[in-house]
Amino acid sequence: MNPDYKLYHPKWYRRRIPIFWWLQRLAYTKFIFRELTSLGVLYAAILILVQVWALSQGEAFYERWLAWLSWRPVLALHALVFLALIFHLVTWFSLAPKAMVVRLGSWRVPDRVLLLAHYLAWLGATALVFWGLKGR
């Protein structure tokens, strides 16, 4: 008889976790949505590349690209991507004071000040994007 064979060999106890475990609590759902914002970041990065490529194909092609952009389903998708990016921004900034401790001499900069600094930096960056892109 095979010596490795055991009729009642021990098995680990493993609790089965359902695939939608993160729907059981609001905090878990927020966590998963926060993690899924990375898909919005990826999409925006790829779309910048597509836009640059469309511009390199000449003006007629760029007009077709603009027509695609104003198609309603595409606009709806982009509104969703925008919301995901805003969620990314808010959750990212609120984590930042926990990840970094800033000291000026012996004074520890309070979390609220750090948070405010992040939002001000965001306003500045967005203003730069606005002025940089505005039509001449």
Place this chain on the structure above:
Amino acid sequence: MSRRRCNEPFFWSLFSSGGMISALILPGLVFFLWIATPLGWWQSPSYADLVMLLENPLLRAGLFIVISLSAVHWGHRFRFTLYDGLQLSHLYGLIATVCYGGAALIVCIAAYVLWSFA
């Protein structure tokens, strides 16, 4: 303390730079280029305006940094989303390869597209 060499801090620092730069730049870019422009909500840039902007190599280098770090941010974060969200820890190697490989591919395409813009 374990002294095992680990590549986690390296990927984490890229992940966190990507998270910061994408939070600062991308919402505005998405809003102005792909929502406000098609809807005619502002004085949108013309074809010539955008081409003129992109002819500046510094701006293309900046875009390369934004795109690359955003891609790595996605790769690192989505990897753990798959592990935890979908309970796929047993596919460790495959998922890491797809996520970091995908990010590396985007970095290469970005380098090509932005370098060859003329």
